[in-house]
Amino acid sequence: MGAGIAQVALEAGWAVTLFDPLADATERARVRIYDGLLRRASRLEADADAMEDWATGRIARLGLAASAAAAATDAHLVIEAAIEDLAIKQRLFGELDRSSPPTTVLATNTSALPVSRIAEGARIAPERVVGMHFFNPAPRLDLVEIVAGAGSAEWAVERATTIADDWGKTPIQSKDSPGFIVNRINRPFTLEPLRLLRAGAGTIVEIDDAITAAGFPMGPFALMDLIGIDVNLAAARGLFEGFGRAARFRPSPIQEELVAAGALGRKAGRGFYRYEEGRKLGPASRFERVERSVPGAATLAPEAIAERVILAIANEAYRALGDGVATADDIDRAMRLGASHPFGPFEWVRRTGIEEVAMSLDAMSDEDADTFRPALALLREARRTRR
Ligand SMILES: NC(=O)c1ccc[n+]([C@@H]2O[C@H](COP(=O)([O-])OP(=O)(O)OC[C@H]3O[C@@H](n4cnc5c(N)ncnc54)[C@H](O)[C@@H]3O)[C@@H](O)[C@H]2O)c1
Structure with a gap:
């Protein structure tokens, strides 16, 4: 899901930094994303050279980081798509909270874990923590469920909604309830x-x-x-x-x-x-x-x-x-x-x-x-x- 979401952001012209603790995972993601960008380009551009230029231009803005903290420094938005495990997500959000500026929106792509419990368990201020739930495959399915947790601030929810919209997706607000x-x-x-x-x-x-x-x-x-x-x-x-x-x-x-x-x-x-x-x-x-x-x-x-x-x-x-x-x-x-x-x-x-x-x-x-x-x-x- 992380690779798919990164592709969506790159297509919209954003710069993206990926992190995954598994050796090779981000390198494999880069290959997949480039293939995805080429497929996308074939729908946008008529000739092969232009297609490649477009995809190469986009992938040039993809960076790989050695830690979650390094990926989050200076980020406008962080989207977490780690395995569906509450304890892992709580630990990650603690780290993300410490390493990013207070205006960064911290979003989780969780399918079913309560957004409120991620912030609670991480013992961080919940204002900037929201849910941005993409669907699989993210580059093809337009829905993004935007989830406000109990403590999410209006500005953070609005920012997540506007960004999803700018990325060509359809953001729809959902209450923070199971599924x-x-x-x-x-x-x-x-x-x-x-x-x-x-x-x-x-x-x-x-x-x-x-x-x-x-x-x-x-x-x-x-x-x-x-x-x-x-x-x-x-x-x-x-x-x-x-x-x-x-x-x-x-x-x-x-x-x-x-x-x-x-x-x-x-x-x-x-x-x-x-x-x-x-x-x-x-x-x-x-x-x-x-x-x-x-x-x-x-x-x-x-x-x-x-x-x-x-x-x-x-x-x-x-x-x-x-x-x-x-x-x-x-x-x-x-x-x-x-x-x-x-x-x-x-x-x-x-x-x-x-x-x-x-x-x-x-x-x-x-x-x-x-x-x-x-x-x-x-x-x-x-x-x-x-x-
Ligand atoms: N697969 C789907 O259809 C789908 C759809 C929507 C949302 N989601 C949600 O997206 C998230 C990821 O799902 P997926 O299907 O891509 O899983 P996946 O297992 O394919 O990928 C999870 C990645 O997280 C990495 N990871 C493990 N521990 C980590 C940590 N501490 N920090 C950062 N990364 C870590 C793993 O190395 C792996 O590459 C889950 O929360 C899932 O519920 C999945």
Whole structure:
């Protein structure tokens, strides 16, 4: 993520200094960034010489530092993208705080750790600590969630927002709550299909096909293979803990088994599907047929599969709205930009009819109350529409 974010800043003409404690990591990042800049240039410039000039000009402004402190000295903005470990981030922010001028904004790219706890644990003044959460791949996905912690100053939040905007991104403000906007609301996109798979509602191919037929660019099992089943499991665990072990965020035993067996997805050559030289072959043998953990359960039609997944997402969106995570419009925009959804959850509810959505959720809540019990904010809106 660090390399991707550095590329975004370089493209915008900024000077960037990278630091990573792992030997070679920054050198490898430089190679990746240069490739990325050339690809970007091929869209901007017509001839090969001009392309190379543009990319060379940008990469010339990339420096490598031997310590976090050295990278932060004189920086206008620091973006931390170290591994997702609270103690490591707290230690780093302590160091960054000591080595940079007090006007430097210190941002974390954490996916799920509370921004407030990073400053607290580092025992530093929280004013200039904010969240700037980019999406993967950062050069391609336009969303940046801007997270104000409990002690973040308005000037720091504003500065982070303006910079993201100047870099050609779409900054959207989120409350400092588990998973922010997209990682929370999109959790059912993988967890609900995993529950359907276990219940025997369909095979991974049938479920993936049902979701792409509903307009999503990729099915949930192909997506988990792409991002890494271990990465997806870690995100599910983070949300599960962050929401006090709420049943709807409980990771699936199927994810746990695959990770334990080293079937991590595309990068391991096997996950839900099998891969050869990066090309997707058929499903892994255990996923070829419907396997039921629920006796007597029936297979579901593609429309019913898609409806269940979208309903679970929409209900979580209303919960997040009720919790004050973001406005409905911002949630819709964030889900389109950060998760590449074909529509925002509120847009979908409006189109389907809130009354019908409330009834469908109600009907499903007998089976899985925590996921489908209609969110209070949804019931309130349904009541208002009835009047
Ligand atoms: N991968 C994603 O899709 C994604 C998306 C958005 C946000 N994030 C967040 O971005 C951060 C980085 O994720 P990633 O996927 O790039 O992880 P990664 O494991 O690919 O990279 C993390 C890097 O941090 C370095 N590191 C370890 N200890 C460090 C320290 N003390 N100081 C500085 N660097 C240190 C490692 O050497 C490694 O190069 C995490 O907080 C993650 O939650 C990831």
